[in-house]
Amino acid sequence: MATFGEFDAMRHAFALAAEPENRRGPNPRVGCVVIDSAGTVVGEGSHRGIGSPHAEVVALAAAGDAARGATAIVTLEPCSHTGTTGPCTQALIDAGVRRVVYAQTDPNPLAAGGAQVLADAGIDVEGDVLAHLAERINPEWTVAVTTDRPFVTLKIAATLDGRVAASDGSSQWISGPAARKYVHQLRSEADAVLVGTGTAIADNPSLNDRRSESSHQPRPVVLGRRDVPADSSLRSNPDTIWLRTNDLSEALTDLFEQGIRHVLVEGGPTIATALIEADLVDRLIWFVSPKLLGAGASAISQLGISSVDAVLEWTIGDVKTVGEDVCLVMSRKEYVPEQISEII
Ligand SMILES: NC(=O)c1ccc[n+]([C@@H]2O[C@H](COP(=O)([O-])OP(=O)(O)OC[C@H]3O[C@@H](n4cnc5c(N)ncnc54)[C@H](OP(=O)(O)O)[C@@H]3O)[C@@H](O)[C@H]2O)c1
Numbered sequence: 001m002a003t004f005g006e007f008d009a010m011r012h013a014f015a016l017a018a019e020p021e022n023r024r025g026p027n028p029r030v031g032c033v034v035i036d037s038a039g040t041v042v043g044e045g046s047h048r049g050i051g052s053p054h055a056e057v058v059a060l061a062a063a064g065d066a067a068r069g070a071t072a073i074v075t076l077e078p079c080s081h082t083g084t085t086g087p088c089t090q091a092l093i094d095a096g097v098r099r100v101v102y103a104q105t106d107p108n109p110l111a112a113g114g115a116q117v118l119a120d121a122g123i124d125v126e127g128d129v130l131a132h133l134a135e136r137i138n139p140e141w142t143v144a145v146t147t148d149r150p151f152v153t154l155k156i157a158a159t160l161d162g163r164v165a166a167s168d169g170s171s172q173w174i175s176g177p178a179a180r181k182y183v184h185q186l187r188s189e190a191d192a193v194l195v196g197t198g199t200a201i202a203d204n205p206s207l208n209d210r211r212s213e214s215s216h217q218p219r220p221v222v223l224g225r226r227d228v229p230a231d232s233s234l235r236s237n238p239d240t241i242w243l244r245t246n247d248l249s250e251a252l253t254d255l256f257e258q259g260i261r262h263v264l265v266e267g268g269p270t271i272a273t274a275l276i277e278a279d280l281v282d283r284l285i286w287f288v289s290p291k292l293l294g295a296g297a298s299a300i301s302q303l304g305i306s307s308v309d310a311v312l313e314w315t316i317g318d319v320k321t322v323g324e325d326v327c328l329v330m331s332r333k334e335y336v337p338e339q340i341s342e343i344i
Pocket of ligand 1: 155156157158163164165169170171172174195196197198199200202203223224225226227245246247248266267268269270271272274297
């Protein structure tokens with residue numbers, strides 16, 4: 001049974017996992033704290049993304065000899081497989097830790113089974129400690145590795161009457177500058193930003209994060225069969241992924257296989273409707289701008305619903321004003337927190 005000190009250390013490990021620079025990429029966010037028998041922290045660390053050492057390895061290195069006989073507190077079950085780095089189970093065994101406490105059981109079939117390996121080596125192992133919080137550290141990654149497709153965040157910016165473009169086709173800018181800046185932050189937190197060919201042709205977007213402090217650019221993705229003009233920004237970006245299909249499952253599988261675990265969709269009503277209809281939206285971020293158009297494209301078109309009884313309901317997890325706009329963050333089923341500060 002985990003002690004109070006171990007619960008405290010686990011919360012600290014969550015905070016390490018949630019450091020902003022640990023957010024993206026194909027790997028989960030993981031934090032690890034090594035404590036001695038008096039509960040003193042002797043080493044800590046987090047995983048900084050693919051290719052960098054796992055959290056356990058960083059924390060054990062920081063602990064040095066103090067790891068012998070100590071307890072390792074980890075937010076995710078230690079891996080037992082060799083990927084771009086060696087198995088963490090072996091590092092824990094070699095360091096001589098006495099006990100391992102972890103929160104989330106690894107949902108990734110490739111890496112699971114670490115707890116058994118540790119137990120077989122005579123280490124006292126306890127799992128599922130604060131597991132309900134741990135899954136929320138990595139909602140995008142957890143959905144991705146259990147469904148073999150990226151987590152999908154759909155962003156829509158609409159007027160009060162639900163329009164995303166005027167009747168002349170113009171749509172820039174429905175939302176205000178603060179909301180647009182916020183969208184750039186959302187881009188920086190995703191692995192990829194996707195639009196359909198309709199938006200790529202109509203708006204010639206760049207889909208990059210243009211805030212001065214940005215250090216990461218998501219991969220732009222264009223979905224659809226039509227050609228996009230030769231002089232478009234997306235054509236001149238060598239990182240753009242072109243998915244020449246209308247098959248959403250095929251497209252998402254393709255992105256997953258390219259290491260993308262979280263895609264932000266900024267497409268027009270056609271892509272938005274198709275994703276919602278296919279129940280492929282994990283998080284919906286809807287900006288409502290206090291403006292009226294009265295005509296023009298609706299954010300969502302036909303969903304085949306003819307009665308209120310069949311309405312698609314969403315769970316609101318967060319509502320905030322962003323500049324002059326209102327931002328609603330929603331999920332179809334259980335709300336998926338957007339910010340780690342919401343849970344620790
Ligand atoms: N306010 C906002 O939030 C916002 C955001 C984005 C765009 N917009 C506006 O929306 C308008 C563009 O709307 P749009 O609906 O044409 O853009 P879109 O949804 O980005 O692109 C539509 C195209 O996606 C392709 N596609 C790929 N998979 C599909 C599927 N499963 N089902 C249907 N189509 C699929 C089709 O192209 P192919 O025929 O080439 O296969 C389709 O024509 C523009 O006026 C733009 O400014 C507004």
